[in-house]
Structures are given as structure tokens and as C-alpha cells.
Amino acid sequence: MNTDIFNVQTKIGKPWKKPPFVQSNLLRWVLITGFVIYLIAAYMTIDVNWSRVYEGLERGKKFVLAFTNPDFTSRSSDIWEGMIESILMTVASSVVGILISIPIALGAARNVSPLPVYLICRGIIAISRALQEIIVAILLVAIFGFGPLAGFLTLSFATIGFLSKLLAEDIESMDKVQAEAIKASGAKWTQWINYGVQPQVMPRLIGLSIYRVDINFRESAILGLVGAGGIGATLNTAFDRYEYDTAAAILLIIIVIVMALEYLSGIVRARVQ
Amino acid sequence: MLEIKQLVKKYHTGDLALNGVDLKVEKGQVMALIGPSGAGKSTLIRCVNRLEKATSGEIWLNGENIVKMRSGKLRRARRNMGMIFQEYALVERLTVMENVLSGRLGYVGFWRSFLRKFPQSDINAAFGLLEKVGLDTMVNKRADELSGGQRQRVGIARALIQKPDILLVDEPTASLDPKTSRQIMRLICELCRERELAAIINIHDVALAQMFVQRVVGLRFGAVQFDGPPEGLTPDVLTMIYGEEDWEATIESVDDEDDLVTL
Amino acid sequence: MIFTYCWQQISKSTTWFFVWDAPRIATDLWTRATPPKWEYISQLGKPIWDTLNIATLGTLFALIIAVPVAFLAARNTTPSRFIIRPIALLIIVSTRSINSLIWALLLIAIIGPGVFAGVIAIAIRSIGFCAKLLYEAIEEIDETQVEAITATGASRWQVMAYGIVPQILPAFAGIAVFRWDINIRESTVLGLVGAGGIGLQLNASLNVLAWPQVTLILILILLAVIFSEWISAKVRHAII
Numbered sequence: 116m117n118t119d120i121f122n123v124q125t126k127i128g129k130p131w132k133k134p135p136f137v138q139s140n141l142l143r144w145v146l147i148t149g150f151v152i153y154l155i156a157a158y159m160t161i162d163v164n165w166s167r168v169y170e171g172l173e174r175g176k177k178f179v180l181a182f183t184n185p186d187f188t189s190r191s192s193d194i195w196e197g198m199i200e201s202i203l204m205t206v207a208s209s210v211v212g213i214l215i216s217i218p219i220a221l222g223a224a225r226n227v228s229p230l231p232v233y234l235i236c237r238g239i240i241a242i243s244r245a246l247q248e249i250i251v252a253i254l255l256v257a258i259f260g261f262g263p264l265a266g267f268l269t270l271s272f273a274t275i276g277f278l279s280k281l282l283a284e285d286i287e288s289m290d291k292v293q294a295e296a297i298k299a300s301g302a303k304w305t306q307w308i309n310y311g312v313q314p315q316v317m318p319r320l321i322g323l324s325i326y327r328v329d330i331n332f333r334e335s336a337i338l339g340l341v342g343a344g345g346i347g348a349t350l351n352t353a354f355d356r357y358e359y360d361t362a363a364a365i366l367l368i369i370i371v372i373v374m375a376l377e378y379l380s381g382i383v384r385a386r387v388q
Numbered sequence: 389m390l391e392i393k394q395l396v397k398k399y400h401t402g403d404l405a406l407n408g409v410d411l412k413v414e415k416g417q418v419m420a421l422i423g424p425s426g427a428g429k430s431t432l433i434r435c436v437n438r439l440e441k442a443t444s445g446e447i448w449l450n451g452e453n454i455v456k457m458r459s460g461k462l463r464r465a466r467r468n469m470g471m472i473f474q475e476y477a478l479v480e481r482l483t484v485m486e487n488v489l490s491g492r493l494g495y496v497g498f499w500r501s502f503l504r505k506f507p508q509s510d511i512n513a514a515f516g517l518l519e520k521v522g523l524d525t526m527v528n529k530r531a532d533e534l535s536g537g538q539r540q541r542v543g544i545a546r547a548l549i550q551k552p553d554i555l556l557v558d559e560p561t562a563s564l565d566p567k568t569s570r571q572i573m574r575l576i577c578e579l580c581r582e583r584e585l586a587a588i589i590n591i592h593d594v595a596l597a598q599m600f601v602q603r604v605v606g607l608r609f610g611a612v613q614f615d616g617p618p619e620g621l622t623p624d625v626l627t628m629i630y631g632e633e634d635w636e637a638t639i640e641s642v643d644d645e646d647d648l649v650t651l
Numbered sequence: 652m653i654f655t656y657c658w659q660q661i662s663k664s665t666t667w668f669f670v671w672d673a674p675r676i677a678t679d680l681w682t683r684a685t686p687p688k689w690e691y692i693s694q695l696g697k698p699i700w701d702t703l704n705i706a707t708l709g710t711l712f713a714l715i716i717a718v719p720v721a722f723l724a725a726r727n728t729t730p731s732r733f734i735i736r737p738i739a740l741l742i743i744v745s746t747r748s749i750n751s752l753i754w755a756l757l758l759i760a761i762i763g764p765g766v767f768a769g770v771i772a773i774a775i776r777s778i779g780f781c782a783k784l785l786y787e788a789i790e791e792i793d794e795t796q797v798e799a800i801t802a803t804g805a806s807r808w809q810v811m812a813y814g815i816v817p818q819i820l821p822a823f824a825g826i827a828v829f830r831w832d833i834n835i836r837e838s839t840v841l842g843l844v845g846a847g848g849i850g851l852q853l854n855a856s857l858n859v860l861a862w863p864q865v866t867l868i869l870i871l872i873l874l875a876v877i878f879s880e881w882i883s884a885k886v887r888h889a890i891i
Contacts (some may be wrong), residue, residue, distance in 0.1 A: 126515045127512045127515055127516065128508065128512065130508065130510045130511065131485055131506075131514075131515075131527070132484065132504070133485075133486065133504050134483070134528045153707075154708075157704040157707065157708055158708075160701065160704060160766070161708070161766050161767055161770065162765070162766065162767075163706065163765075163767045164763065164765070165765075166890060167763045168762045168763075168767070171761040171762035172761075174760065174761045175761045175762070178757065178760075178761060199660075200660075203657040203660045203661055204657075204661065206653060206654065206655040206657045207654060207658055207661055210654045210657075217771065219789075245873055245876050245877065246873075247836055247837075247839060247840050247872070249752065249840045249843065250839075250840060250853075250869065250872070257676070257680060258673050258677050258680065259673050259677050263660075263661045264661055266660070267661055293828065305734060316813045333748060333749075333750055334750065336749075336750060336753065337750045337752045338604075339751060339841065340752060340756070340843065340844065347753075349755065350659065350756070351756065354756050354757065354760050357760065362757070366749060366753070369748055369749060370745050370749070373744070373748035374744055374748070377744075437802050439798055439801065439802060462805045463805070463806060464804065465801070465804075466801075466802060466803065466804035467804035469802070471799065471802040471803075473795060473798075473799055475795060477795040477796055477798065477799035478796070478799070479796050479799075479800065479813060479814060479817050479818070480793075480796065480817075480818070481817040481818065481820065482813070482817050490799075490800055490803060490805070490813050491803050492803075493800065493803050493804065493805035493806075493809045493813065494803055494804025494805055494806075497804060498808045498809055498812070499800075501805075501809055501813070502809075502812050503814065543799075546799075546803070550804070607813075625679060
């Protein structure tokens, strides 16, 4: 780019410009104008009803104020039941999801499993990741009926995609030498996994699992919207009835639990590392 | 020009890094600061630029006390002090030119610097300096593509474009090989002579210091132990600064090395 | 043990009759849902465009707010550790603990249904996410580069522009694209609660049990997700 013979005398007096990120002039302008045109087009189609928004601000204010005065009591039994159900779903689905993810992660790591197994496991992961939790929940509710079972299955399924993928990547990037040393001692495949692989990926598995518990809890809060159990149904009703103080109470509980989980995971991760 | 009086620096941890240092540097004087690690060399330099705030004492630069300055004034004072760092401290993801021009930040407004629209005189100066340090073909390279010696040259150019009165140089050669170390030291000293710059050079390599400077200050436990010409660094003096060790080899090695490494 | 308890509770509130019936229902559903109703695609152009816009504009808004929040939350750049930093952290935690669907639900109650509510819902949810990753990146920068710029006599803002921004720019771009990718997924379902996009059609089709249409929409969503993942992989590759 700048290998041509350089002569200070010719440069002095000339301006200097930072070389642009996109080298080709044409491409750069196409990208910039394309983006601007897209933004304008996107903005035009949004079609905001400003008077409606303005009216809404009043309600928005009411909602924000509701946070200073949340109502935990008047629907306390609904909130309580919903929360318990959310937590049950979270725990059960995390346990099942993690247990299933481990073999799938092993299968999806190219360095520990043969090609056909690898392809099947990667396929399962891809499907699980491509499908939104809420869409899976809709289908499962249609098949298994309303209730926490559908939510539990949804979250387990989503956990598999998330955890297996990250764990498989970790296994693939592990230190080969350590694993080979075990193999060289004549260990069976299971022993090899147990002694060569497991110690290396264990801290990450624990960290990811706790993170996933956190995600599962947050997700369990919305599954109720489509009838798959949990606090979401209560929340939805609260919004429908414009009971902002109850909604605020529920949201606060969610935030506090998520914060607690995050704090907990920080401690655990610090300990395993 | 620079006068340090009874400078004390105590860290939060309770470590006493500087314990009443008195030092005076005249215009155009290049001074090497030697001493064992932990003697307070870096702290001294960082206090002068006020990257660390001194606990007590005074630092007078051109008749103004840096320790007591408010932030606007401090920024103007910092423009007169060029600093060169041990690990180069270039902004890795910016080009060589941007790194050099960043030495002018104290002189241009925010938006001008943000849009990289520096005055033409600054750009000319940058080109001139880059030629001087031998990097004229690397103007648009990113700093992280350069070798250690090249990076330190960019660091030197960045310090000099400030048009400072004094250079504060913190272990300029600690991460470089012996040959490059000498080239860099020579470059710094030549440029100082040419521009009549004063300089405080922190250096742990005594031989290298003796080779290039007119004055050596030895620091131990945050206090000045020796102050004099490089010839005054006898084994006794070195023992006083560093502790017991056989010093003959260190001092002799100065004489038999050839100085003909060109830039 | 805890697990068995949880499982018992779940099974207690499950109508097992439906579950035993599930295979039959599933096959029944499958026969009704296939083949997809291809001609319905003509009505899906606008919704998918809306979905794309919700994700993109939502991400942009989120980034505009997330950047200052991240700087206020990072230990090394916050102007005040004891007042402003906790506030910034509170914004981060509260916006990211709550799913975008819930934000959408809330915004629809406040400003009415439509694409705009979707954009804002996505934006709010993404603020915390982006700001968290960004402030972690800011806390990991190399301080000596910042010091070097400070030592030249640069002002606070110049130190930011020269010492900090170049260091976090790659992380920033990565985060932006990563979140955009997630937002495409999330915006496909926002319509379920009325916040615009393809989810609206999905909801409408589900309500009238038009399963062939549902199948088509799901295929389309799948394609959108694959497309966004492909783009984000490309962009990330170009940056690094």
C-alpha cells in the first residue's frame, strides 16, 4: 500500500488522511448510501402514531410510578403460584437439559467422536438453536396441552442447543497433549473421556450451566404468554387489566431473582477457576 | 528548569516509593536515573508528569509548581513534557501517523483531533520526525504491525512532536534486544542534543547509561544516593546503589563495544 | 432430590391424558400442517420487512444509549464510582433481566400496538445486553495506552477518542452484530403480543388454526434466522 519510494520533501505541505477502513472508494460509497437509504425506508414504514404515543406517556408515567409503589399483596396468591411454577420449570429443565447436553456435546466435538455421530449431534444443535423458545412452546402446547410440562420441555430443548454448542467448542479447543497422555496409557474410550477430557472442560461446564439456569429462569417468565406455565400468564393478565402496580411487583421479583442468580454464578465461577 | 524539592510519594498500600527526593535538571541536560527495581525511578518520572500525584513536595517546571496545578493548567504543562514509555504505549489499533499526531492533542481542539484534521504544520512536523527516526515508509501502517524497535521510534516521534522542553523516558530499552537498545538510546540522546532538550532517562542497564549520558543519578529506597558524571560510577558507588555484587565486568564492558551501529 | 420434587409438582399440574394422547395429536398436526400453503407468501413480504426493521432499528437505538451507559458503568471511565456507576449498573441489570416480549407487552399497553412498540421493546432489552458486554471490554483495555495519551496533555474527551475508543472498537462491532443477530430471532415472535412483524401473521394463523400457513411462516422465520447468522458471521469475519 505504501511501499512506493517515499520522499519527505514531496510529502511536506501535503495533507494527510487516515486510510479508510473500506479500501475501495466505490464500495465504500455504495455501503454508506445503501445504509442511509435503508434507514430512511425503514423509518418511513414504521408509521408512528405520535398522538397515540403522546397519550401513552401518561400511562407510561403511571407505570414508572408503580415501580415506586409495587403491589405485592392484592394478587399475591397468583404471583406466588406463578413464581413457584417458573422456578420448578427452571430447575427441572436445567437438570434434564444439562444431562442431555453432555453426551450431545461430546458427540458434537470433532476431536472425540466419529463423523456420523458428529453430524447427527451438530444437526440436533442447529435445530434447537434455530427455533425460538416461544415458537417451540407454541407447538408443544398444541401437542401436550396447556401447563408447565410444555414449558419444561421447551426449556430443556433450548438448553440442549445452547449448552452443547458451547461445550463442544470448548472440548474442541482443549489441550491435546493432556488428553493424549491418557490415551497413551491404554485407557478405554470412557476412561479417556473421564480422565483426559472431563477435568479440562469441567470449570466451563459449571460456569455455562449456571448461566443457563439464569437464562432459563428469564425465559420461563415469558412462556406463560402462550400457555406453557409460569409467571408469564399472571404478568399478561396484569397488563391486560392495566394493573401496573401488580405488573411492577412481578417485574421487580424477576429482576431481583436474576440479580441473585448472577451474583451466585459470579461466586461459583470464581471458585471453580 | 526542572527542579524537584523534597518529593515524597506514598502509595495507598503504604509503600513509600519516594522519600524526599531533591533534583535539579538544567536546560539541555540529559540525565540517567539508575537504581534497583522498586527504587522509585518510574514513580519519580510519573510524578513529574502527574500520572501519579505526589504525596508531598514540589516539582517546579519553568517556574510553575506541577504538584499544585489545576487540570487545565496541568494539561498545558504536560504539553512541555514528552514522555516515552517502556512498553512503547502506542495506541495499537491506530496508524503510525495517528500515533505521532496524538502528541499534538494538547494543542488542537476536540473535533479537529476527532476528525483527524490536524494543522498542516503538525503534519509536516510529523513527516519530518518520521523521516528522522527512519519510519518514513510506515506512515499508514498500524502500530501493532511494527517491531519493538520501530514502535519505540514512533513513541519517540510522538514525544518530540509535542515540542517539549524536557523528555521523560521510562526504561526505553527494557523490552528491546541489545543492538536495538543502543540504537534507541543513541537516537534519543542525539535528538536531545540537537534540540537542546533536557531528559530524564530511567534505565536499569548501567553500561548503556554510562555510554550515552553526561550525568547519572542513582536512586535507592526512594532517595538519591549518587549524583555525578558517569565516570564517578565506581564499584563502591554501585554497591551503594544496588547492593553487594562484583561490578568490574559491568563497568569494563563499556569500553570495548563499538559504537558504529548506524540507524 | 430437588429435581424429583420439581418433577412431581410439574406432573401434578399436567393433564396426563393429553400427554398420552400426544403422539396421535402430533401426527394429526403434521398431516394438517403439510404441505405449507405457498401462495400465502404474497402476504408475508411486508411483515418480514417489518421484522427486519424492528431488529435493525432496535439495535441501533440500543447502541446509541448503551455506549454512554457502558462508559458510565466501567470502573475505569465512570465519573463517579459511588453514585453514577450503581445507577448505570441498575439500568443494565433491569433492562437485561426482562425479556423483550415482556417489554413489548408493556409498551403496547402504553403506546399501543404496532411496529414502533416492537422497535422500542427490542431497543430496551438490548441496552443492558450491549452495555454489559461493552463495559466489560472497557474495563479490560490496556491502561498504558490511555496514560500515554494523557501524558501528551490531551483533554478528557481526546483521551477517550484516542486512548480508549480505538481499543474497544472491535469489541463494539462484534457486540453490535451479535445482538443484531439475536434481535432478528426475537423480533420474529414479538408479533405474538401485537408488536408488529411476522409474529402478527403467526398469531393470526394460529388463532384460526390455519396450520399450513403456520408451517410456511415457520419456514420463513427459519430462513431469516439462518440469513442473519450468515450475515453476522461474515461481518465478524471482516472485522477481526
